[in-house]
Amino acid sequence: xxxxxxxxxxxxxxxxxxxxxxxxxxxxxxxxxxxxxxxxxxxxxxxxxxxxxxxxxxxxxxxxxxxxxxxxxxxxxxxxxxxxxxxxxxxxxxxxxxxxxxxxxxxxxxxxxxx
Amino acid sequence: xxxxxxxxxxxxxxxxxxxxxxxxxxxxxxxxxxxxxxxxxxxxxxxxxxxxxxxxxxxxxxxxxxxxxxxxxxxxxxxxxxxxxxxxxxxxxxxxxxxxxxxxxxxxxxx
Numbered sequence: 445x446x447x448x449x450x451x452x453x454x455x456x457x458x459x460x461x462x463x464x465x466x467x468x469x470x471x472x473x474x475x476x477x478x479x480x481x482x483x484x485x486x487x488x489x490x491x492x493x494x495x496x497x498x499x500x501x502x503x504x505x506x507x508x509x510x511x512x513x514x515x516x517x518x519x520x521x522x523x524x525x526x527x528x529x530x531x532x533x534x535x536x537x538x539x540x541x542x543x544x545x546x547x548x549x550x551x552x553x554x555x556x557x558x559x
Numbered sequence: 560x561x562x563x564x565x566x567x568x569x570x571x572x573x574x575x576x577x578x579x580x581x582x583x584x585x586x587x588x589x590x591x592x593x594x595x596x597x598x599x600x601x602x603x604x605x606x607x608x609x610x611x612x613x614x615x616x617x618x619x620x621x622x623x624x625x626x627x628x629x630x631x632x633x634x635x636x637x638x639x640x641x642x643x644x645x646x647x648x649x650x651x652x653x654x655x656x657x658x659x660x661x662x663x664x665x666x667x668x669x670x
Binding site: 538 | 561563567590592594600601602603604607609646648650655656657658659660661662663
């Protein structure tokens with residue numbers, strides 16, 4: 445049981461390049477989230493999904509797109525990277541049922557630098 | 560909008576007790592969570608309070624007062640490994656389980 449995994453762990457992009465971050469969970473969770481964390485700050489929600497095929501905007505969605513084609517995967521895309529998107533990106537998941545409803549399970553993060 | 564306030568830094572010595580406060584102003588409120596994050600690591604869940612009162616889990620306890628929009632995390636018998644950032648988070652997303660996080664409190668435990 446790997447929990448939540450993220451690919452890649454590190455990435456350096458040039459301004460204007462595109463990339464996709466992959467999040468995968470093996471806990472059969474319905475809900476998945478993408479956050480960004482800037483130095484000395486908390487987590488800010490980018491997009492989230494309450495189920496396969498559904499996504500919604502969070503607090504800071506501009507410049508990002510997401511897709512949830514399979515329940516276990518949640519992809520975050522940057523179409524044209526900007527230096528302001530330099531951050532650590534965390535994926536999380538949870539389930540609306542059972543004792544784990546109020547706990548979000550986080551992946552190890554992707555450290556992205558945009559030059 | 561959503562707003563959570565917590566101190567940016569707290570320092571304490573090994574074996575001591577420390578309290579990290581969190582006040583919030585949110586448009587929706589289902590409960591208050593606490594997460595721990597070690598430097599370079601992922602946040603990990605510590606506790607959740609939906610109702611007023613104190614929840615105890617080992618050395619850690621969490622308190623909530625909904626009428627005061629206030630909660631705290633209490634860490635007892637501090638150990639060096641407790642040095643980390645602690646985030647309060649309001650679950651404000653109803654069925655979506657969404658949470659808004661505070662900016663975190665960096666706890667430094669000294670020998």
